[in-house]
Amino acid sequence: MSNEEFEQIIDRYAQDDHLNINKFRQQVLNTLKQLAEEIAVES
Amino acid sequence: MKARLSFHNVGGLRGQHNFEYERGKLSIIKGSNSTGKSSIIRALLAVLSVPADGDFQKRFYLREAEKLGILKDPMNPIEGFVNIHENVAKVNVRFNGTPLNYEVTQDGSYITLPITGDRRFLLAGILAGNSKISRQLAGLDDNTEPDDFRWAVSELSFASNYEALAYEMMTLKENYEMGKDEAKRTLNEISELETERSSLETQKQQLTAILNDLRDKNQEIKNLFERRQKITESIQDNKNKLSNYQTQVNIANESLPLTRSQLEYLDLLINDKKAQLAKYDQAIKSVNKEELINKLDEQVQELIQKRNRLEGSLNLYVTAQYNLRRSKGEVICFLCNEGKISFDKINQKLNNLRSQKDKFNSQIQSLNYEKRQLDTKYGRLESEKDAIQTEINNLTNEKNDLETNFRIQNSTISVNQSKIERTTRDIEKAQKRRDEIIKKIPPEYEKINVEYTNKEQEDSQISDRILIVNQKLSEANIPLLGKLLRPQHAIRIYDKWISFLAKRINFTQRRAEEQRKKATQEFNQNIQKFMSELGFKEFRDVALNNEYRLYVERLDPRTGQYVFQQVKTLSTSEKLAIAIVLQMALKETYLPSIPFVLIDDVISDFDDERKSKVLNYLSEKAKNSDWYIITTLLDENIENIQITTHT
Numbered sequence: 001m002s003n004e005e006f007e008q009i010i011d012r013y014a015q016d017d018h019l020n021i022n023k024f025r026q027q028v029l030n031t032l033k034q035l036a037e038e039i040a041v042e043s
Numbered sequence: 044m045k046a047r048l049s050f051h052n053v054g055g056l057r058g059q060h061n062f063e064y065e066r067g068k069l070s071i072i073k074g075s076n077s078t079g080k081s082s083i084i085r086a087l088l089a090v091l092s093v094p095a096d097g098d099f100q101k102r103f104y105l106r107e108a109e110k111l112g113i114l115k116d117p118m119n120p121i122e123g124f125v126n127i128h129e130n131v132a133k134v135n136v137r138f139n140g141t142p143l144n145y146e147v148t149q150d151g152s153y154i155t156l157p158i159t160g161d162r163r164f165l166l167a168g169i170l171a172g173n174s175k176i177s178r179q180l181a182g183l184d185d186n187t188e189p190d191d192f193r194w195a196v197s198e199l200s201f202a203s204n205y206e207a208l209a210y211e212m213m214t215l216k217e218n219y220e221m222g223k224d225e226a227k228r229t230l231n232e233i234s235e236l237e238t239e240r241s242s243l244e245t246q247k248q249q250l251t252a253i254l255n256d257l258r259d260k261n262q263e264i265k266n267l268f269e270r271r272q273k274i275t276e277s278i279q280d281n282k283n284k285l286s287n288y289q290t291q292v293n294i295a296n297e298s299l300p301l302t303r304s305q306l307e308y309l310d311l312l313i314n315d316k317k318a319q320l321a322k323y324d325q326a327i328k329s330v331n332k333e334e335l336i337n338k339l340d341e342q343v344q345e346l347i348q349k350r351n352r353l354e355g356s357l358n359l360y361v362t363a364q365y366n367l368r369r370s371k372g373e374v375i376c377f378l379c380n381e382g383k384i385s386f387d388k389i390n391q392k393l394n395n396l397r398s399q400k401d402k403f404n405s406q407i408q409s410l411n412y413e414k415r416q417l418d419t420k421y422g423r424l425e426s427e428k429d430a431i432q433t434e435i436n437n438l439t440n441e442k443n444d445l446e447t448n449f450r451i452q453n454s455t456i457s458v459n460q461s462k463i464e465r466t467t468r469d470i471e472k473a474q475k476r477r478d479e480i481i482k483k484i485p486p487e488y489e490k491i492n493v494e495y496t497n498k499e500q501e502d503s504q505i506s507d508r509i510l511i512v513n514q515k516l517s518e519a520n521i522p523l524l525g526k527l528l529r530p531q532h533a534i535r536i537y538d539k540w541i542s543f544l545a546k547r548i549n550f551t552q553r554r555a556e557e558q559r560k561k562a563t564q565e566f567n568q569n570i571q572k573f574m575s576e577l578g579f580k581e582f583r584d585v586a587l588n589n590e591y592r593l594y595v596e597r598l599d600p601r602t603g604q605y606v607f608q609q610v611k612t613l614s615t616s617e618k619l620a621i622a623i624v625l626q627m628a629l630k631e632t633y634l635p636s637i638p639f640v641l642i643d644d645v646i647s648d649f650d651d652e653r654k655s656k657v658l659n660y661l662s663e664k665a666k667n668s669d670w671y672i673i674t675t676l677l678d679e680n681i682e683n684i685q686i687t688t689h690t
Contacts, residue, residue: 010208010551010554013208019100024208028215039535
């Protein structure tokens with residue numbers, strides 16, 4: 001996921017009157033997991 | 044256009060109540076104390092602010108809902124939204140043709156929720172004695188300084204959402220930083236363990252060298268002792284052997300004469316048996332067994348032939364007898380047709396013939412018996428001869444064994460004697476070698492042995508520690524993503540995550556700040572606008588500064604100069620004036636689309652001049668914005684609620 005894509009996700013969550021923080025956390029964790037997998041592939 | 048409000052059992056107003064408000068007008072709810080003015084405001088507030096899903100989401104809003112009597116305040120549980128004598132409160136408001144309904148039970152359970160409720164209305168839509176702005180300016184808000192209006196540009200804008208997202212990511216980042224620290228500690232532990240292992244291995248190498256040295260010395264001594272021991276053992280062994288050899292020589296010497304006499308006796312026996320065998324041979328050879336047997340067989344065959352012939356005659360006579368069984372007297376012989384025969388004569392002849400046949404049979408039996416006797420006799424002779432021969436063979440074998448034994452005994456004596464000589468020499472040599480070895484063993488042998496033992500124990504301890512260190516090293520992993528990772532790998536992941544989150548936190552905080560700045564700018568513009576519209580000339584530059592603190596410049600009547608004044612030092616009247624400006628600015632900034640402004644228990648506190656000025660302004664504002672501005676106004680002369688439109 002690109003920088004811009006993730007920033008758009010942040011904007012989308014933040015500009016929702018009904019902030020779903022749990023869903024956002026899950027989104028972040030999934031992204032972090034992908035990053036970890038990339039490291040595993042690199043190494 | 045009118046907004047029609049009807050409600051049941053809200054606050055102090057029990058039962059059904061209906062009111063109407065003109066759009067674009069300032070409606071004033073007048074009445075004396077405890078007539079239920081605030082309950083009307085509360086009913087409207089609930090139907091406009093309770094979210095469609097009933098979830099206020101944040102403690103910040105829940106607190107406002109409690110303070111304003113929408114939710115049951117734990118600090119003031121008696122004064123609830125639902126009338127204390129009823130179980131359910133109902134509110135209905137209809138404007139723009141859209142009905143909003145709200146129904147809630149005494150215990151706070153929702154029955155019906157308003158479809159367009161906006162929680163922000165709690166902050167932006169109402170000014171009351173216990174609303175946020177009033178509490179804060181009065182210094183009655185525990186959580187906020189009187190001039191701190193950060194909430195006004197955070198909670199009402201998306202800045203608070205950005206802050207919440209940033210906070211969430213910061214929490215994760217902090218966790219990962221802790222995880223990274225842990226991984227670093229583990230890495231340090233690994234480094235320390237590896238250093239320790241290296242040191243231990245060096246120590247072990249040194250110890251191994253010492254041990255090798257000691258072992259060499261020790262081994263040398265051990266070898267000497269072992270050799271001494273071996274020699275001692277070999278001497279003892281040789282002595283044992285010597286004894287054994289001697290015993291064998293003695294036994295052989297003792298057994299030789301006996302063996303010799305046994306051999307002589309066996310020779311006699313064998314010779315005797317051979318003589319017997321010769322006699323049997325002679326007896327067997329003296330009679331020709333085969334010839335005798337053949338003679339007997341010939342005699343038997345001869346007798347059998349005679350008997351067979353006799354049997355032929357016998358059969359003829361038997362037939363003749365049968366034919367003559369009915370004849371009486373003599374008849375012509377039907378065999379020769381000459382002589383005469385009779386039954387009696389034939390019968391007599393048959394008796395003679397049968398007697399002869401019995402004689403033949405008896406002779407045959409006798410000859411056969413003689414033949415068997417002869418056979419048995421010669422068989423026994425042969426058998427006895429064979430037995431003697433077997434006996435001779437056995438005796439010969441026994442003699443051979445004895446002769447072998449005799450030779451062995453002689454040999455044993457000879458061999459053992461030479462062994463005795465050799466072993467005796469060996470013992471002498473070994474004793475000499477042992478004496479030499481004993482001389483070589485140093486007196487400090489015990490000391491070296493103790494040192495070696497100690498070093499050996501030390502070496503064992505180091506080996507054990509190396510095992511533990513290796514075990515710890517193999518276990519030095521970081522649990523992450525459901526796996527056990529090496530600390531270096533975990534640190535790389537944590538670094539990536541922390542870096543990723545730091546950038547997004549930065550972005551999110553920047554966005555939050557942008558939202559706050561934008562809100563502040565708009566808010567300040569609206570403050571200035573309302574300040575100007577209200578004609579509050581005693582104030583200038585009422586605005587939020589960069590730190591979202593309310594900055595107030597007030598005209599000093601003594602000097603005629605505007606001076607900065609801290610919010611908390613403003614008079615109550617001045618705070619009221621500021622409060623109404625700020626409230627209208629909040630409404631204008633954040634919720635211009637909700638056409639309601641509620642004011643409760645505030646206007647009454649103004650002096651008459653300012654009250655009039657404020658009411659006029661609100662009336663103008665309602666008209667210009669096409670809002671329903673509804674305010675309560677204390678009027679002790681009015682016993683029952685009256686709603687009027689300000690003109």
